[in-house]
């Protein structure tokens with residue numbers, strides 16, 4: 001290949017185009033900023049976890065599928081964090097937000113930061129999460145915020161594919177061998193308590209619901225249960241009992257795992273300050 | 278589920294020689310096709326040596342793509358920006374895709390993917406030894422794209438016209454993606470060299486120093502020592518010699534290094550106006566054979582990672598097969614059920 005060919009630049013599909021920002025009152029703007037971090041960090045951190053599978057999946061086809069999951073999630077994170085940075089108006093771009101915050105400033109739901117565990121655990125988590133996101137993105141498609149609605153329009157299609165693919169594995173593993181069933185049930189039992197956080201809410205949520213920007217989190221609880229129940233039944237899995245356990249990632253209080261995930265993810269940005277990549 | 282289906286396809290494809298075969302007539306027809314430059318297709322008769330050589334070459338290539346996911350995969354979780362993370366993840370995914378097409382091409386010759394993978398894991402089958410070197414810094418990712426994908430393209434472009442149809446067609450698609458990888462790798466190095474900090478520039482130069490000689494070795498031993506070349510040339514499985522390709526690579530790469538602003542670690546590298554080529558220093562073939570024979574810096578790590586993935590995935594593959602069996606039984610017991 002000639003130098004000239006090598007120098008042809010490839011367009012970056014996710015590159016930000018100048019955003020025209022909606023005119024919000026300061027409280028709504030701040031609440032939306034935090035909401036975008038909650039969403040953006042959740043897909044970012046799950047994308048980070050998913051990409052850990054690269055080179056280690058049980059079959060080559062699943063290498064491809066897990067990489068697809070990771071690519072979709074990171075793509076969504078880029079759009080959400082870029083918008084968050086623009087809305088905040090302090091000059092933070094997707095990378096400043098993704099790589100240069102302290103742990104308590106990340107707002108992802110706690111389940112996304114938990115270690116992958118085995119393939120069953122990875123697929124159960126992905127199925128539970130994507131099933132939630134399908135409902136959430138579908139609602140956000142009609143958000144009063146045009147940027148968020150546009151992001152949701154793209155993301156909902158991706159989330160549907162994730163739900164279908166991961167759900168297919170939940171069924172296959174749950175109703176496969178005795179060993180795979182036990183691993184899948186154990187994963188479900190272990191992960192289930194972390195879903196409660198998704199449906200809890202605070203003042204930001206109330207404000208955004210009021211403004212028609214985002215659905216009230218609690219409204220998705222019953223539909224989500226209805227979506228996942230048939231798949232879990234088909235997989236011969238027992239629905240775990242309710243638990244008083246609560247996680248608080250959306251409020252910046254994380255599990256111990258987050259403090260190991262972040263230094264790995266942030267390594268180059270921290271070690272080469274001012275670097276250009 | 279996957280593996281079973283694969284075995285079936287492979288068995289069917291293996292059954293192509295008619296019972297009444299007259300080897301000599303078939304051989305003549307085969308030779309004529311090769312001479313005309315026609316493609317040999319899976320259903321065509323082919324000499325056993327041709328089939329075996331192709332299986333070895335295609336599966337070795339497939340294994341290389343899959344093992345090749347590991348060194349760069351090592352940096353996905355540490356990529357410096359979200360854009361670079363996405364590019365790298367997509368690249369490594371492409372390499373997995375290359376593995377898939379190539380395993381599929383090998384299967385048309387009557388072997389199954391499982392057999393091939395087991396040959397890799399037992400150490401019987403080889404993969405490109407370039408992947409037995411470590412990726413020590415982020416710059417290694419860019420340098421691999423530039424030099425390793427670059428050398429792979431040089432090696433593989435002639436294969437787009439190789440005599441075996443499924444392999445040639447896989448190579449067309451693969452080469453397109455490899456040149457995309459090369460461009461992305463080079464571009465990421467350019468950003469660091471032109472806009473980066475002194476520490477980043479030093480990182481790039483260090484990576485170039487470590488990858489340059491291994492990249493030259495990717496073209497294989499010198500023509501004088503290459504065992505399979507003459508027969509493979511005759512069969513159109515290999516079309517350009519190792520040394521010619523290596524020279525072509527050096528000639529293309531030197532100007533690219535100049536634009537980038539890095540030094541290639543070879544004091545003998547010099548334009549030779551009489552030859553119309555760059556001269557370069559002697560290659561340390563002992564180091565090359567050491568790595569091929571299992572003594573490279575990462576041979577053990579790479580094989581351990583592949584074995585672990587395969588062994589830890591066994592229960593998943595078994596579950597998928599068990600489920601497929603149950604589903605089939607259910608379909609036959611209740612034929613009307615959806």
Ligand SMILES: [Fe+2]
Nearest residue numbers: 342371372375
């Ligand atoms: Fe490749």
Ligand SMILES: [Fe+2]
Nearest residue numbers: 342375429455
């Ligand atoms: Fe390749």
Ligand SMILES: [Fe+2]
Nearest residue numbers: 426454455458
């Ligand atoms: Fe490549």
